[in-house]
Structure formats: structure tokens, C-alpha cells
Amino acid sequence: MASTTQTDDDGAFSAEQYFATQPPSPSLDQDIKKVREFAQRQLREGRRVVLVTSGGTTVPLELNVVRFLDNFSAGTRGATSAEYFLKAGYAVIFMHRQFSLQPFSRHYSHSTHPFLDFLELDSAETEPSNVAGSDATRISVKPSERKQLIEVLAAYKAVQKAGTLHTLTFVTVNDYLWLLRAVAQELSVLGRSSMYYLAAAVSDFFLPRQRMAEHKIQSGKGSLHIEMDQVPKILKSLVDEWTREGFVVSFKLETDTSILIPKARAALARYGHQVVIGNDLHTRKYQVVFVSPASSHRRSSSQKADGGEESYIESWLRIDPASYPQKEIEEDIVKELVQLHDSWISMQ
Amino acid sequence: MASTTQTDDDGAFSAEQYFATQPPSPSLDQDIKKVREFAQRQLREGRRVVLVTSGGTTVPLELNVVRFLDNFSAGTRGATSAEYFLKAGYAVIFMHRQFSLQPFSRHYSHSTHPFLDFLELDSAETEPSNVAGSDATRISVKPSERKQLIEVLAAYKAVQKAGTLHTLTFVTVNDYLWLLRAVAQELSVLGRSSMYYLAAAVSDFFLPRQRMAEHKIQSGKGSLHIEMDQVPKILKSLVDEWTREGFVVSFKLETDTSILIPKARAALARYGHQVVIGNDLHTRKYQVVFVSPASSHRRSSSQKADGGEESYIESWLRIDPASYPQKEIEEDIVKELVQLHDSWISMQ
Known part of the structure; x- marks a missing residue:
């Protein structure tokens, strides 16, 4: 402490x-x-x-x-x-x-996909007295949406x-x-x-x-x-004091890709948590790198205490937006993390 | 220039x-x-x-x-x-x-009035095979909305x-x-x-x-x-160069009410435009002050050129949110400006 x-x-x-x-x-x-x-x-x-x-x-x-x-x-x-x-x-x-x-409302950003654009107003046209707001006015959703x-x-x-x-x-x-x-x-x-x-x-x-x-x-x-x-x-306080057993994933965002992995490793060495997900500002929707300590022993802190070098595993996760434009990389990120969390729980 | x-x-x-x-x-x-x-x-x-x-x-x-x-x-x-x-x-x-x-989508902020909350899904219940997404699923709007x-x-x-x-x-x-x-x-x-x-x-x-x-x-x-x-x-460039005849309204937002009117007057003296609307960060939804030169001659610039003091008209516009919670002060601001714009056009 x-x-x-x-x-x-x-x-x-x-x-x-x-x-x-x-x-x-x-x-x-x-x-x-x-x-x-x-x-x-x-x-x-x-x-x-x-x-x-x-x-x-x-x-x-x-x-x-x-x-x-x-x-x-x-x-x-x-x-x-x-x-x-x-x-x-x-x-x-x-x-x-x-x-x-x-979550959920993100699909309907007012700037890029405004919901007012895909709602339609249909008044019953046989009765000319119908005005917007009357009971006969129907709101419907465009078929394409x-x-x-x-x-x-x-x-x-x-x-x-x-x-x-x-x-x-x-x-x-x-x-x-x-x-x-x-x-x-x-x-x-x-x-x-x-x-x-x-x-x-x-x-x-x-x-x-x-x-x-x-x-x-x-x-x-x-x-x-x-x-x-x-x-x-x-992050140091989170890992050492506030949560003793939680599985901790942090993010590193850089605009200079060459420093991404060194900085991710340095964060793991300094804070002793489980995963850093590294991403570059310009490619973050299509690729990320998972960096984690090779020793899955979270509390060892050996890399600091005895001066020994910890080794790290880097694994890149990429999607192909040309072939799968609807695919979201977060689907794969979460899938990977759920598996790592399974292992973390079973190590108890 | x-x-x-x-x-x-x-x-x-x-x-x-x-x-x-x-x-x-x-x-x-x-x-x-x-x-x-x-x-x-x-x-x-x-x-x-x-x-x-x-x-x-x-x-x-x-x-x-x-x-x-x-x-x-x-x-x-x-x-x-x-x-x-x-x-x-x-x-x-x-x-x-x-x-x-x-405009328009502002009524449905995702944080304060999310539209997903007032849409309902109704499946035709007589057919148990209906799942969300089938043709029988209807989207409807809550009656209160x-x-x-x-x-x-x-x-x-x-x-x-x-x-x-x-x-x-x-x-x-x-x-x-x-x-x-x-x-x-x-x-x-x-x-x-x-x-x-x-x-x-x-x-x-x-x-x-x-x-x-x-x-x-x-x-x-x-x-x-x-x-x-x-x-x-x-604003100086706007008034002197970019628009020769446009009716220009600027805003002054302060958190210290005591400097609001002096700053509004100073802006009019400096830039020579038509109206400053002053508002305080904490009361801006209920009251604003219109400040404008008493001489409606925009190009006179007399207050600077000959050292004479321009005089200003201040008029407060207030609404009463306790009695009229639905009332928006912008309705009255715009009404006032349309009248001032009428006069501006007729001065031609």
C-alpha cells in the first residue's frame, strides 16, 4: 500500500x-x-x-x-x-x-443515422379534416429500417x-x-x-x-x-488496493504505432494487471493488439522486486472491413476476453 | 478595412x-x-x-x-x-x-429522452412461432409520446x-x-x-x-x-468586410453577472453590430438581456471616431418556468429579433 x-x-x-x-x-x-x-x-x-x-x-x-x-x-x-x-x-x-x-441507442446517432428520418407519418387521406396530431395519424417505420x-x-x-x-x-x-x-x-x-x-x-x-x-x-x-x-x-491503486481479484483490462491509444507495444509492456510492468489492449488512433476499428504477461501470476511482481525480466505475449486481432463491412471488432475483443476471464476464474 | x-x-x-x-x-x-x-x-x-x-x-x-x-x-x-x-x-x-x-432531434436526446424507451414491440401472440424480426412483429409508439x-x-x-x-x-x-x-x-x-x-x-x-x-x-x-x-x-471583420448589410446578433455568456452589461456594451462599441444578447450561465434558460445601440445607425461608428459617447438600450426578457414549464425562452428571443430585423430591413 x-x-x-x-x-x-x-x-x-x-x-x-x-x-x-x-x-x-x-x-x-x-x-x-x-x-x-x-x-x-x-x-x-x-x-x-x-x-x-x-x-x-x-x-x-x-x-x-x-x-x-x-x-x-x-x-x-x-x-x-x-x-x-x-x-x-x-x-x-x-x-x-x-x-x-x-449501448443500443448508439445505432441511431442523431448525426449519422437520425431516427426521425426513418419514421413516416401517414394520415388517413379519405377524411380531409384529418390534421397531424389527430387520432387517425399513424407513425410507421420505413421498411428498409x-x-x-x-x-x-x-x-x-x-x-x-x-x-x-x-x-x-x-x-x-x-x-x-x-x-x-x-x-x-x-x-x-x-x-x-x-x-x-x-x-x-x-x-x-x-x-x-x-x-x-x-x-x-x-x-x-x-x-x-x-x-x-x-x-x-x-491503475496501481486499483490493482493493489481497490480490487484484489478483479480481471483488469486497460487500453493504450497512441498515434505513433512504434511506441504502442513498449508502452503497453511498461504499463503491465508498472501496474501488474492482466491485459493491455493497444490501438492506434487511425486503425482502431480494424485492429488491436492484446499484450499480457507470460506468467499469468498476477501478484508475483517479480519483474520489479528481483529485477528479473518479465516476458509478454502479444497477439494481434484484425478484422477485414472490405469483406465484412458489418463486422464490429468489439465482438472479437469481448469473445477473447471472456475466454481469458474463464481462465482467470479457474486459476482461483 | x-x-x-x-x-x-x-x-x-x-x-x-x-x-x-x-x-x-x-x-x-x-x-x-x-x-x-x-x-x-x-x-x-x-x-x-x-x-x-x-x-x-x-x-x-x-x-x-x-x-x-x-x-x-x-x-x-x-x-x-x-x-x-x-x-x-x-x-x-x-x-x-x-x-x-x-433542431427537431433535440427533443429526443439519447440521455434524457431516449426514443428506444417509447417504442414498443408487439408480436402477434396467437402464433407462437413468431419471433422478433418476423413480419408479424409490430413497432408502435407509447400513447403518452x-x-x-x-x-x-x-x-x-x-x-x-x-x-x-x-x-x-x-x-x-x-x-x-x-x-x-x-x-x-x-x-x-x-x-x-x-x-x-x-x-x-x-x-x-x-x-x-x-x-x-x-x-x-x-x-x-x-x-x-x-x-x-x-x-x-x-466580429469586426464580419461587420466591416464580409457582410455589409446583414443584421448581426452576438452572444455574451458570463458567470459573473456584474460584468455582463459592460461587456455587452464594449462589444457593440468595438464591433459596431446590432445586438448583443447577454446571458448568465446559471439563469440563461429563464432570462436574457438585449443590448443595442440607441442610434440604430449601424455604420456611424460615432462612438469611436469622434470620442462621443454612444448610448445603449437594455431590455430584459424573462420567462416564468414555474407557471409555464413548457415555455422556451428562444420563442420570445426569436420573436423579438424578427421585429428588429423588420425595422432593419425597412431602414434601407
């Missing part, structure tokens, strides 16, 4: 310092009460639970927020994966950035009925950090049956509340200078 | 310097060709045209964008106002931030049929600036029949392309330092 309660070697806040100085959002207690009920029910009903985080976090520059730093993410990876986890029988806590994509809508709707209704999807919302990196810690603590009752699928694009930097401007920063006074601190290495 | 081609007195880029050094997006020419066709058609058909800008602009920190500065705005003001302008008979160019709210959906859908279809709504999308402040200039140049054929309703939350700062990092900024090297330049005062 000592490793996360001291200041980091590069001067960053430790997790403990962070939570001691940055206040949680007022809704945290209420949010977590519902997560507890959800986790307890899944435990009783014998389901595995995956926490899927999704979308980008913000770093507000002002207390009355007008400007903020953001991390690019529409939330496609998280929302799509959540659907496949549900299909695989998992209960899902979907913790996402406000207004980022969500019916099949997909029925499938999405049926899956959505089934999940609602089963009560296997719970949604949490964050905006700032501070919301995210407090929620992640609290959810992990609640999910610890599930032991190895819990998975963490950390697909959110989390800021590496934050602006301590104590240094934020109260009101909107005024322009007209020359250029803007911003100086931010590093966010604590929260 | 000289005023916008020199470096500003506080060292900011002039508009001319800006456009000479920051490249447009590759889609600009194609976007503007469509705007030209739209403007020409409205001119032939004798309609007034309003450009509504909406949502926040981003400032990317990297060429391969992972991180960016953003301005808070869901786009409610712009999307709602666009609907009321359409209802008032205007043609609307809706220039908005990708994924911000849009029918009335609103029919209204929204009817208005949406009518606008589509009339061809009076044209949508443009921006992400970065650079996209926004190039689009604004080009659209204004195209709308100049409409003379006084054009209005500019600049509700977008535009960054005051930008990072010149020449100073951007190519790849994702790496963490682990201490804190993050950002230094940005001021965006040129584009």
Missing part, C-alpha cells in the same frame, strides 16, 4: 493525496448506493459483472465551467463492447461520459427486463476517479467474477480545485497559459 | 494574418458550394436567411488529435432558436459543432419538403472561422435580408498549427504547460 500513499517518483500526486484534497461530486453517495444494490443482485443471481468505462474525461479550467480540456472519444469502443458483454451473459456497469454513445430496429429494440427490452445494465455518468476526470474507486470497492464482493474494461479516455493531467479560477477566464489580456498537474497512477 | 489587416493593439493575430497562416479544412470548398446553392435558391424564393451558429469549438493540442480545449455548450440555444426561426418563415443555415443538439412525436415529425418533414434548413458541421475553432467567413461572403447577395445569430461558444484562444505537437503529448514528464494565442476579433 505504501507505493500509492507517497508522492510518486516524478512528483505527481499520490492517489491518497488526490482523494484527500479533491472533493467528490455531491451525487457520489447516491450513485454508489445503486451500484451496491446492482452488485448484490448480480452476486445472488450468479452473474459475472464487468465495469465498462467509456468516453473522454474533462478537466475544467474554471469552477463555473465555461472552458475545459477534453480527451477525444465518441465512446464507440465502450458502447459497442457493452452490448457484446451483455450478449455474453455478463451484467454491465456502463460508466460513461455524459452524452457519449450508449424495420429489421435492424426490431433487433436492437428486442435486445434493449430484454436487457431492461433482466436488469443487467446499470448506467453511471461522469463529466470531469475528478468525477471519474471518485466513481472508479467507489465502484471497485463495491465490486470486490464478486471476487474473480468481476472484470474491469477501462476503455474511457482519461486525462493524464488535472487542475487542482485550489488553483481553478472562480469565473470565466477573461480574454483580451494576451495569451492563455495553463499549467496542469499529473493525475495519480490510479 | 485597415483595422483588421494590422496586428491588433494587444498583439493578437489580425484576421488577415490568421487566414494567411492557418489552413482551412479540406471539405471547405465543397461545403461552401452547397451554401451558395442554398442562398441562391432562398434569394429566388424571396425568403430571409439566418445563419445560426451553435455548440462549442475545440482547440486541438496535437495534429493527430487526442487532447483538445473545449468550450462548454450542449447547443440548446442554437438548436431551439433554429426551430423558431423556421417557424417564423426564415430559411436557416444551421452551423453546429459535430454531435451538438440539432404520440402527440409530441407527431408534432415534431410533422414540422421536420415540412421543413425537409420546403428545403429551408441547411446544416453545416464544425469541430475546431479553425473550422468555425473559415466557415463563418465563407458563409458570410455567400450570404451577402441577400443584403439586409440576412441575419447572423452567433450562438456558438467560440474559443477566444487557439494554438497555431505551427506550434502543435504531431503526436499525442506524452505524460510522465511532469506537468502539462499550454500556451495559446488570441483568436482574431472576427
Whole structure:
């Protein structure tokens, strides 16, 4: 535990310092009460639970927020994966950035596939007195859209009925950090049956509340200078403290492919978790690389303690969009992870 | 014209310097060709045209964008106002931030009013072989949602049929600036029949392309330092150069109400346009203030040239959400502006 309660070697806040100085959002207690009920029910009903985080976090520059730093993410990876986890029988806590994509409704983005475009209004034409809004007006779905809508709707209704999807919302990196810690603590009752699928694009930097401007920063006074601190290495705390047995999957997004695998290995060495999924900004919909320690012993930490070199397995997962334009890579990612999670549980 | 081609007195880029050094997006020419066709058609058909800008602009920190500065705005003001302008008979160019709210679909936000929640699936129950997706499955709308959906859908279809709504999308402040200039140049054929309703939350700062990092900024090297330049005062160029006769409405959003009116007056004195609508972040849905020069002579510039004091008219517009929860303040804002635009046109 000592490793996360001291200041980091590069001067960053430790997790403990962070939570001691940055206040949680007022809704945290209420949010977590519902997560507890959800986790307890899944435990009783014998389901595995995956926490899927999704979308980008913000770093507000002002207390009355007008400007903020953001991390690019529409939330496609998280929302799509959540659907496949549900299909695989998992209960899902979907913790996402406000207004980022969500499972099911993601198929009907208002920008790319607006649902108003495939609804039709048919008035009974024999009675000229009929106006829009009268009882005789019928709303119908365009034939070309019916099949997909029925499938999405049926899956959505089934999940609602089963009560296997719970949604949490964050905006700032501070919301995210407090929620992640609290959810992990609640999910610890599930032991190895819990998975963490950390697909959110989390800021590496934050602006301590104590240094934020109260009101909107005024322009007209020359250029803007911003100086931010590093966010604590929260994965270390997650693995060492908050969840003792959860199966932890993190993501690495880079724009320079040459540093992707070295950075994925470094993350595994540093945090001691199970899998890093590496992806490049430009090819992320068609290929990802799974990187994991060759020793599946999570708590060994041998690579740090005795200076011995850990070895790593890299396995590329690719789809062929030319041949299968409808195929989503998240289907294969989830399939692979479910198998790895099976092994993880059986190692108990 | 000289005023916008020199470096500003506080060292900011002039508009001319800006456009000479920051490249447009590759889609600009194609976007503007469509705007030209739209403007020409409205001119032939004798309609007034309003450009509504909406949502926040981003400032990317990297060429391969992972991180960016953003301005808070869901786009409610712009999307709602666009609907009321359409209802008032205007043609609307809706220039908005990708994924911000849009007219009509704004009523069905996936987060607050998801349309999947009010669609029902009814299978014909007499035939047990029917499964979701078969021809016998019917999709219907919950009775409680029918009335609103029919209204929204009817208005949406009518606008589509009339061809009076044209949508443009921006992400970065650079996209926004190039689009604004080009659209204004195209709308100049409409003379006084054009209005500019600049509700977008535009960054005051930008990072010149020449100073951007190519790849994702790496963490682990201490804190993050950002230094940005001021965006040129584009309203000055809009009023003095790009549109000679358009009716220009800008917005001022503050979190400190005490500076709202002084800042609105200062903007009018500086740029010489027609109206500033002032709003406070916390009360913006219930009250706004219209500030305009008492002299309705737009080109007088007397307040600067001869040192004489211009006087201003402030008029508050308020709605009462307790008594009328369904009322949208944009309905009254647009009604007021249409009258002011009438006067502006008749002054010709």
C-alpha cells in the first residue's frame, strides 16, 4: 500500500493525496448506493459483472465551467463492447461520459443515422379534416429500417427486463476517479467474477480545485497559459488496493504505432494487471493488439522486486472491413476476453 | 478595412494574418458550394436567411488529435432558436459543432429522452412461432409520446419538403472561422435580408498549427504547460468586410453577472453590430438581456471616431418556468429579433 500513499517518483500526486484534497461530486453517495444494490443482485443471481468505462474525461479550467480540456472519444469502443458483454451473459456497469454513445441507442446517432428520418407519418387521406396530431395519424417505420430496429429494440427490452445494465455518468476526470474507486470497492464482493474494461479516455493531467479560477477566464489580456498537474497512477491503486481479484483490462491509444507495444509492456510492468489492449488512433476499428504477461501470476511482481525480466505475449486481432463491412471488432475483443476471464476464474 | 489587416493593439493575430497562416479544412470548398446553392435558391424564393451558429469549438493540442480545449455548450440555444426561426418563415443555415443538439432531434436526446424507451414491440401472440424480426412483429409508439412525436415529425418533414434548413458541421475553432467567413461572403447577395445569430461558444484562444505537437503529448514528464494565442476579433471583420448589410446578433455568456452589461456594451462599441444578447450561465434558460445601440445607425461608428459617447438600450426578457414549464425562452428571443430585423430591413 505504501507505493500509492507517497508522492510518486516524478512528483505527481499520490492517489491518497488526490482523494484527500479533491472533493467528490455531491451525487457520489447516491450513485454508489445503486451500484451496491446492482452488485448484490448480480452476486445472488450468479452473474459475472464487468465495469465498462467509456468516453473522454474533462478537466475544467474554471469552477463555473465555461472552458475545459477534453480527451477525444465518441465512446464507440465502450458502447459497442457493452452490448457484446451483455450478449455474453455478463451484467454491465456502463460508466460513461455524459452524452457519449450508449449501448443500443448508439445505432441511431442523431448525426449519422437520425431516427426521425426513418419514421413516416401517414394520415388517413379519405377524411380531409384529418390534421397531424389527430387520432387517425399513424407513425410507421420505413421498411428498409424495420429489421435492424426490431433487433436492437428486442435486445434493449430484454436487457431492461433482466436488469443487467446499470448506467453511471461522469463529466470531469475528478468525477471519474471518485466513481472508479467507489465502484471497485463495491465490486470486490464478486471476487474473480468481476472484470474491469477501462476503455474511457482519461486525462493524464488535472487542475487542482485550489488553483481553478472562480469565473470565466477573461480574454483580451494576451495569451492563455495553463499549467496542469499529473493525475495519480490510479491503475496501481486499483490493482493493489481497490480490487484484489478483479480481471483488469486497460487500453493504450497512441498515434505513433512504434511506441504502442513498449508502452503497453511498461504499463503491465508498472501496474501488474492482466491485459493491455493497444490501438492506434487511425486503425482502431480494424485492429488491436492484446499484450499480457507470460506468467499469468498476477501478484508475483517479480519483474520489479528481483529485477528479473518479465516476458509478454502479444497477439494481434484484425478484422477485414472490405469483406465484412458489418463486422464490429468489439465482438472479437469481448469473445477473447471472456475466454481469458474463464481462465482467470479457474486459476482461483 | 485597415483595422483588421494590422496586428491588433494587444498583439493578437489580425484576421488577415490568421487566414494567411492557418489552413482551412479540406471539405471547405465543397461545403461552401452547397451554401451558395442554398442562398441562391432562398434569394429566388424571396425568403430571409439566418445563419445560426451553435455548440462549442475545440482547440486541438496535437495534429493527430487526442487532447483538445473545449468550450462548454450542449447547443440548446442554437438548436431551439433554429426551430423558431423556421417557424417564423426564415430559411436557416444551421452551423453546429459535430454531435451538438440539432433542431427537431433535440427533443429526443439519447440521455434524457431516449426514443428506444417509447417504442414498443408487439408480436402477434396467437402464433407462437413468431419471433422478433418476423413480419408479424409490430413497432408502435407509447400513447403518452404520440402527440409530441407527431408534432415534431410533422414540422421536420415540412421543413425537409420546403428545403429551408441547411446544416453545416464544425469541430475546431479553425473550422468555425473559415466557415463563418465563407458563409458570410455567400450570404451577402441577400443584403439586409440576412441575419447572423452567433450562438456558438467560440474559443477566444487557439494554438497555431505551427506550434502543435504531431503526436499525442506524452505524460510522465511532469506537468502539462499550454500556451495559446488570441483568436482574431472576427466580429469586426464580419461587420466591416464580409457582410455589409446583414443584421448581426452576438452572444455574451458570463458567470459573473456584474460584468455582463459592460461587456455587452464594449462589444457593440468595438464591433459596431446590432445586438448583443447577454446571458448568465446559471439563469440563461429563464432570462436574457438585449443590448443595442440607441442610434440604430449601424455604420456611424460615432462612438469611436469622434470620442462621443454612444448610448445603449437594455431590455430584459424573462420567462416564468414555474407557471409555464413548457415555455422556451428562444420563442420570445426569436420573436423579438424578427421585429428588429423588420425595422432593419425597412431602414434601407
